Amino acid sequence: MKKATPTKVPARLKRLYDLARRSREISYSPYSGHKVGAAIRTSDGKLYGGCNVENSSYGATVCAERVAIQKAVSEGRTRVIEVMVVTDSTPPWPPCGMCRQVIAEFGPDAKLHTANLKGEMESFEFQKIFPHAFTPGHLKKK
Numbered sequence: 001m002k003k004a005t006p007t008k009v010p011a012r013l014k015r016l017y018d019l020a021r022r023s024r025e026i027s028y029s030p031y032s033g034h035k036v037g038a039a040i041r042t043s044d045g046k047l048y049g050g051c052n053v054e055n056s057s058y059g060a061t062v063c064a065e066r067v068a069i070q071k072a073v074s075e076g077r078t079r080v081i082e083v084m085v086v087t088d089s090t091p092p093w094p095p096c097g098m099c100r101q102v103i104a105e106f107g108p109d110a111k112l113h114t115a116n117l118k119g120e121m122e123s124f125e126f127q128k129i130f131p132h133a134f135t136p137g138h139l140k141k142k
């Protein structure tokens, strides 16, 4: 991922960041020991949080970003405009490839923020970190 300049979480993003942090606290991650929290904003201004949910059958693990997005979609909100991911890491963790694919489906124009517990944050245009995505539009073309 292209390096971004770290900044401090601005006041505008405090609610999103706080929700991602709180979600991270309830992470179910007994196998990796890595707690991840995410929060998303949908086009109507609603916020949804999610944490990583691991499984003893490791491949059944779901990342925090996908949990947050699936919560929103399951409540009928399919347009994601902002994504925040919080880890206790420097630099903060970016979304994995599978999460990027899911963000491409519901938030292709989203702003992405990765942050850590020190409040350091890096921001990206999602399209810049996941160019040439496979999208619903491809299914419509012959």
Ligand code: THU
Pocket: 029, 032, 034, 036, 051, 052, 053, 054, 061, 062, 063, 064, 065, 093, 094, 095, 096, 099
């Ligand atoms: N994880 C996430 O929650 N989001 C990501 O984008 C990267 C990885 C989780 C999955 C697993 O529970 C732990 O972090 C270590 O990979």
